Amino acid sequence: MLLNIGLLIIGLLVLVWSADRFVYGAAAFARNLGLPPMLIGLTIVAMGSSAPEMLVAGTAAADGMTDTAIGNVLGSNIANITLILGITALFGAIAVSSTTLKREIPLMLAATALAGYLLHDGQLSRVDGIILLVAFFAIMGYFIYQAVNKDTADKLDDDIEAEIPNNVPTLHAIIWLIVGMILLPLSAGWMVDGAVGIAKYFGLSDLVIGLTIIAVGTSLPELAACVAGVLKKEDDLAIGNIVGSNLFNILAVLALPGLIAPGAIDAAASGRDFYMVLGTSTALAVLVLSTGAKKQLTRWHGILLLITFIAYQFIVFQSQ
Secondary structure, three states, rough: HHHHHHHHHHHHHHHHHHHHHHHHHHHHHHHHHHHHHHHHHHHHHHHHOOHHHHHHHHHHHHOOOHHHHHHHHHHEEEHHEEEEEEHHHOOOOOOOOOOHHHHHHHHHHHHHHHHHHHHOOOOOOOHHHHHHHHHHHHHHHHHHHHHOOOOOOOHHHHHHHHOOOOOOOOOHHHHHHHHHHHHHHHHHHHHHHHHHHHHHHOOOOOHHHHHHHHHOOOHHHHHHHHHHOOOOOOHHHHHHHHHHHHHHHHHHHHHHHHHHHOOOOHHHHOOOOOOOHHHHHHHHHHHHHHHOOOOOOHHHHHHHHHHHHHHHHHHHHOOO
């Protein structure tokens, strides 16, 4: 048991650190190539922040633990909105002025609805995985087109510009990129092995371990990024980290178990847990896109989100 706890903790720490180094190296390298900051933020940084979910889901699926992989995706999206955004809102009210984000959020909802439609039959097939991946590349193509052909300035541009590493030698950027690429899969394997051992010890299902311990762990990079964004008064970047991560998770990461280990899934995943993802995503859209208030997401909203997270965790564990 102690070995499993150690594997989980070490795997999580290395996973979070290597994901940060991967994003640092990739973003610095992309800047040195002359890519627009908005393009780097919407693609490399967004994908990099979801690298823990991607590696853990892929590792779990390769080990035949499809429900853990799916639970990681659904649980991470729930944790990103209720736990991560809830904690972030406690540090200060959050307003969104970016037109880019106001386009991204409806796309996140559409992607969530697509995933729900594919999961509702209790199966995640290889065809479902391909559909999700095609949708992901289509949306990424749209984002790239918008970033390259945008005529007006966007508040998110300044926030992203401030966060992308500057004056990093290309060789250093490549080294950090390689370090991240090596350590990410290794640490994901340690984390999954430790989580599986703990789950077996306490009699938890594969789905529950993915929805809880693993999901919260892989969402930690978003927590650090969001809190830092709010403290720096970069509200759009804080929300953008959540929206971008959830969009990447529900399409690209969810596609992995379908492609690697297609088959039947736990009924709770396509029912209770998916509806929780849809409900929290809809709540985020309403809070962020509503008009009238200068600060749409207040500390009171943060408290409500945290209560929702705690209540959901209680329900999940009670179902065991």
